Amino acid sequence: MNALAATSRNFRQAARILNLDSKLEKSLLIPFREIKVECTIPKDDGSLVSYIGFRVQHDNARGPMKGGIRYHPEVDPDEVNALAQLMTWKTAVADIPYGGAKGGIGCTPKDLTKIFAHEQTMAWILDEYSKFHGHSPAIVTGKPIDLGGSLGREAATGRGVVYATKALLDEHGKSIKDLTFAIQGFGNVGSWAGRLLHEQGGKVVAVSDITGGVKNPNGLDIPSLLKHKEDTGSLKNFSGGDDMQAEDLLGQECDVLIPCALGGVLNRENAQDVRAKFIIEAANHPTDPEADEILSKKGVIVLPDIYANSGGVTVSYFEWVQNIQGFMWDEEKVNKELKKYMTRAFLNIKNMCQTHNCDLRMGAFTLGVNRVARATMLRGWEA
Structure with a gap:
C-alpha cells in the first residue's frame, strides 16, 4: 500500500468515527490544487538536465497552506499528495493556523554541486519573492537567522x-x-x-x-x-x-x-x-x-x-x-x-x-x- 492509499485510509477511518457527511468527507480528501512543473538547469559541463517537480496544496480552511519541499529521486505525485494531506491534519493537531501543502523534486541532491542546505534553499525562495513584492520575511520559514529565521x-x-x-x-x-x-x-x-x-x-x-x-x-x-x-x-x-x-x-x-x-x-x-x-x-x-x-x-x-x-x-x-x-x-x-x-x-x-x-x-x-x-x-x- 503506497503512502497516499494508507494516509487516505486513516482519514476515512477517522471520518467514519466522527460520522462526517459523505460529501464533506470527499471534499476534505480532494486537494485544493496540484501542480506539476519541469525544471531545466545547466550542469557544470554545460549540458542541460531536466527535473520534474510537484506541488500539492491540500487544504486552506484553517490558514495558509504550509509544507516543505522533498528532494529525492523517487518523488512521485502520490507521495507528495500524501505528505500534503498529512500536513493538513498535522497543523490541525498542533492547533496552529495553517493548512497543508507539500512540494517534491525528483533529483538526487548529493549529485549536485550546489549543496542543498535547508536554510540556503529558504533564503533563495525569500530573495526571489522579495524581488517582486519587497522584503517579505514571513513568506517562507526555515530561513537563516540573519534573514529572519527563528x-x-x-x-x-x-x-x-x-x-x-x-x-x-x-x-x-x-x-x-x-x-x-x-x-x-x-x-x-x-x-x-x-x-x-x-x-x-x-x-x-x-x-x-x-x-x-x-x-x-x-x-x-x-x-x-x-x-x-x-x-x-x-x-x-x-x-x-x-x-x-x-x-x-x-x-x-x-x-x-x-x-x-x-x-x-x-x-x-x-x-x-x-x-x-x-x-x-x-x-x-x-x-x-x-x-x-x-x-x-x-x-x-x-x-x-x-x-x-x-x-x-x-x-x-x-x-x-x-x-x-x-x-x-x-x-x-x-x-x-x-x-x-x-x-x-x-x-x-x-x-x-x-x-x-x-x-x-x-x-x-x-x-x-x-x-x-x-x-x-x-x-x-x-x-
Whole structure:
C-alpha cells in the first residue's frame, strides 16, 4: 500500500468515527490544487538536465497552506499528495493556523554541486519573492537567522519528538532516564533527538543511517558518535560501539524505537520483529496499516507522525509570528512555547482517544480532521 492509499485510509477511518457527511468527507480528501512543473538547469559541463517537480496544496480552511519541499529521486505525485494531506491534519493537531501543502523534486541532491542546505534553499525562495513584492520575511520559514529565521528551528523537530516521547511516557508512569532507545535515521531529526535523549539520561543503544549502523547495549556516547560521523562521514567503525547492518535496527532490543528516516519502513514483513514497547514516529508515515495491525496485536504503543514530528512546523509557525510582529524571540522562549504546544496537543489526543475509544493514531486523526471539518463548515461549506 503506497503512502497516499494508507494516509487516505486513516482519514476515512477517522471520518467514519466522527460520522462526517459523505460529501464533506470527499471534499476534505480532494486537494485544493496540484501542480506539476519541469525544471531545466545547466550542469557544470554545460549540458542541460531536466527535473520534474510537484506541488500539492491540500487544504486552506484553517490558514495558509504550509509544507516543505522533498528532494529525492523517487518523488512521485502520490507521495507528495500524501505528505500534503498529512500536513493538513498535522497543523490541525498542533492547533496552529495553517493548512497543508507539500512540494517534491525528483533529483538526487548529493549529485549536485550546489549543496542543498535547508536554510540556503529558504533564503533563495525569500530573495526571489522579495524581488517582486519587497522584503517579505514571513513568506517562507526555515530561513537563516540573519534573514529572519527563528532560533531553535534547527533542533525543533527532534526536540518536539523528545517532548512528545516524554508526554507519552509520563502517561505510562515511565521516564526517559530509565529506558533504552533505538534511532533509525541520524540526520537532522534523529541526531537532535538522540542528543537530547542522551542529555536527559536516556540510553541510546542503537543508531543507523544510510552509511550503516552502530550498537552498544550499555548506551552510545552520542556527542562522541556525532563527532565521529562529522569527521568520517559515516557511523561505521565507531570505537564506542559495534558495527551492525542498518536494516537490523528495527528489530533491536530496546524500550523505545524512533524511526526518523523514510516512510513505509515498518511493514508486514518486519513488524513482527519489533521488540520495542513504544514507537515514536519521527518520520512521515513510517508505519503502514498492515504493520499497525501487527504491532497493535503485539501490544506495541505507536505515537503517530502527525503529532510526534510536529515540532518543526510548530516552530515554523513561531518564526512566521516573529516575522509578522517584527519582534524576535530568544531560544529559551521558543523551546518553552514548543513544549507547551506539544504537551497540550498530547492531552487533546488522549481526550479524543477516550471519547471515541480508539488508539493514539485515530485519536490524532480524529482531532485533526474534526478541526479542519469544523473550520470548513464555519466558512460556509454546504452539502
